[in-house]
Amino acid sequence: MASENTSPGTQPALPPAESERHASWLELFFDLIAVAGVAQLAHLLHGTPGAGDLGFYCLLYLAFWTAWMCFTTYGNVAADKVHTRTVLIGMFGLAVMAAAVPGVRTDHARAFALAYVLVRVLASRVWQHRGEVVADWPIAQLSVGVVPWLVSLWAEAPTRYWLWTAGLAVDLGLTFALSRNRILARAQEEWEERAAVHERETGPRPAAARFDARHLDERLGLFTLIVIGESVALTVEASSETEWTSRLGSMAAGSFVLLLALWALAVRRSCGVPLLGFGVLAPRFALPLHCVSTGALGALAASLGGAVEHVEERLPAGMRWLMCGSVAVFLAVGLVAGVISGRGARWALGAGGPMVVVPILLGAFAGRGSPSVLVWALVAVARWPWLYEKLDTRRTKQGTAPA
Template identity: 70%
Template structure:
């Protein structure tokens, strides 16, 4: 480093801050647009979904969630300095992606890829000139994973889908492979090279006089955004169930199924939002963002898939479910509760809780799917609701039997 170069900031790498700031109306609007796109994805899983449908759903969901998270990270760090126009342009890109979903296997797939590339490049350009490195979620700043998406614009299905999967795999790989210190060190070395050769920057943007520092995430604000996103997805699930019920003849089987679906969603809401940060049973601040965020992605993807299966079940409330719908219904609950098992274990609930609650509730939906052939849909949904309610009942029973402390 030259004698004129300032010393790097002493700010801890990847440190977080906590404030009383809440999600703005613009951020809530952005979340609603993202969930609208996810609601479109749920239609891919209606009417006897195949394994290919499920794979495509997972791929597109990860793309939507990644794009949403890039702008969520920006809003979290920039706070009231976030540019409204930039966020609105991101919303427009997500809206185009959502509109392209129904015809994704046709030319709409090309439009989806173009919109995703535009959103990601816009998200990465946000950080240019800010002098910050997003060490807790590098995907928000890096654009290497966009290259396969760019190539896919000229490809046809299924090659296009493999390129999308490659791009998203690169994003996730870089997130977990690149350490916080490595990201910050590399950015500071690049700044140093530019700063020491700043005399060459005639007529161009000169490097900042200060080295880049680690962007500090607002932990409480991030937890709130994750919780709100999960809440909106659950609300969308309720809306799907209501829409399906409105188009079906009302009778006793439908009533039993509809109430059971509502109780099931209520139980999942309690696990993910009531006392957690949007990830089921994960305590606030129990896990670093780069590990908590993928859990949030998986949990909300399971919720959206559950919405599709509940809608299909309600449409045929008087008949046994097709095997594919039955497995989708039980499998989505199993995935959500498996995330809850990880969330509870990482929050320090102990081995006893893992054995008595975490493992049983994660395994029970799969067992139900295996033995519930020709069972009425309402009975299956109520059984899943009972499984999802077990963590709450266990905690309540433990609280009653726990001996009172000294007064």
């Protein structure tokens, strides 16, 4: 994990703490509530979604994921000092957001926005008396991005959606615009100013909060695993309401194997982000990759459920692009993560490039094939990185073997 240069008056960047701590039952319960919202969001892409539907899904998913991550950060740093009541209130807020999704375009939009504001404010308040600065993921502590959401309570569509977008953009912008040392230095300056005014120390001097790297990797992996499980559940639900034929059997088997292949890339040997090694990236760079990859999995779940309903006919273009595009985005994250994890340019060209380009080509030219054939083609794409590494290992052994 790369460290930034320290400036005068700041503390040097500390490596993330590591322990044998695992996710608690409370944290697992919290994750289930969050993914229940993801399942609700997947229904926004039901049928033949257009560009507007996809954009709306991305907006709401980012809000859900941000709210979840704020409390995940709190649990990761606070460990056994977490206030259970605070987490339970946050869970209730996420549950309200999830319940509001079906009517979020109409009369439930204000309930969704209000629940988001309360969750974010509650998540930021837990740090006030801890004397810690979440310099690696400032969204968890800053609440300035909540202001547009609060204003949206008095706005109508589509203005309210633009306000939501602006609020999330402010959060992300501050996260990447402000360096770790700058955030910490600013917090210490404010503490010194308060101490000078009151002529005494006002609480502990701010220090950088340290992430538990192994615990964070586990939480990210569990969230990804639960999203994949929701994809299986949506496919099973759609299959139970469709006449069982040989094409449906092929489609169902292909969907399961495809999700299994994506699970192998993201969870089996990675930290919830496809092909990203453990502890390779700082949280402020690893967490956005996790958001994008799990969001793609949620969209894929919607497309697989819709494909089951069209198993005996051609897949509508919008649904085909949603399926192929979701896989392409997920594997594009894997390409970036694989290169960052040290797989090199040769791997990027031989394995990473095809697994991103081929799904796009399938989306453009596979309109005449059956949905089951398309799914099995995507299975081959998702398994290509594994096959490439097997072949590359075999070539290396043959090249170094004695004559």
